[in-house]
Amino acid sequence: SKDWNGIDQVVLRSPQGASVKVSLHGGQVTSWRNEQGEELLFTSSKAIFKPPKAMRGGIPICFPQFGNCGSLEQHGFARNKIWMIDDNPPPLNPNDSNGKSFIDLLLKPSEDDLKCWPHSFEFRLRVSLSTDGDLTLISRIRNVNGKPFTFSFAYHTYLLVSDISEVRIEGLETLDYLDNLCQRERFTEQGDAITFESEVDRVYLSSPNAIAILDHEKKRTYVIRKDGLPDTVVWNPWEKKSKSMVDFGDEEYKQMLCVDGAAIEKPISLKPGEEWTGRLQLSVVPSSFCSEN
Template structure:
């Protein structure tokens, strides 16, 4: 394995001495999920289909931080609308031709593959606060025949989801296990829950160049200190110099999204017409209660040679 100097920092602590987190596998087949709950009540749920985080509750389990469509498919029939889907090895529609990902569906296959639950680890810090880390894996043999045929390259992914009292860390490790080098893109498609999108502002993007997919993929620069969502929004902010993007509502901090070894962030909200046109988006006015702040590496391609490893992720801090 090739180590890189700035790997995402682990949320580790001394061994636990008090009551530890509870981890259960709930359900069976395509609908099975891993549920972890801290002694203080905070919880996270991860569907094995896509390793999709479908719920993250803070404040003793009272506050749901992620938006999940009322019509989200949770039975393995299609990608989950909401939560935190994992996008790999291509973001958005693939290149039309001439690229190894060109035959893949939009957003690749990681979010529509069944992952393996690799295990858990728990810890407790000096103040008695617990954390729990859940590890999931996906490798070449675990994807569908169609995906394997479309992208016949040998890889292994490890996805770590770490829950603390006031944060959620999600980190993906990509390893090239074949003889041939490959290129990929990666994104964590996070749907954050808000009360009223008209009162939401997003900070930390001032001066950053972005591609506006609503405006025919033209390039612009963020001129305002705060981004306000006033209509359909689909922007790829590139090479962001600072690590933290902040989400506020009515001037009050809601979330800090901290990138680790990832330079890009997508901000997305479908607004009225696009929300109504998506069969798995519900309620139709659900766009008022969500905003996607999606960390990733999607401007261009990451290349891994034989045996090399890429690792990147995020820490979302709940500030409620």
């Protein structure tokens, strides 16, 4: 299908009716629905579906830079590029192929990209939907250059929640984090699960490979499993910052929470010919099921 600007979007469907939409603009997942057809990712009502900025919502890819610590535009250029579909992708891993539908998108640097980031790479993004509705993103980034390069990376995942003040994150307690609101100063998380009552913009370091986001009101828990992605970004703009973003409604911070699997503190380094893989799997389960475990 096409989005509002005529840019191609690919839709994956499970036999039970779950679905995922991926836009060639940014290789960005723009929708993920469960078997009941309920949307699980946040998209702003003011989102601008138009290059050269990433649409506000879904899962923009931050590469080769996260944030604005570096010479590139905020969160790097990958989210603003038009990706290509690989019509002849390598097959799924046979141990992991059971009924999955998938698409492979490719990004290679343009002449302009090479001017601001002089490193030849090949980025293969595989988006897959399992029969039980799990969404998996696998990024494979290869150095096809004669010289080593480094990068940082994040799956900037906008989860849709019913009320941010009823949400908590489990799996990040007691970790160290860099606080983007205080010149990236390092702190240690105290106490229990993370809850929200003001702006949060943090990079949790060396986080576990599974993190749960409990939405009390919806009785729904998102589970994020990640591989190759040591850090976890947690972001909610809250009231004041929401008002300063043109493509975000003033009250919408109540319905979203970004939890990103990421590699930020220690940039990934690739020698010529080397490849890096970063994997993110999202699932959603009823909360009653979780609290019994």
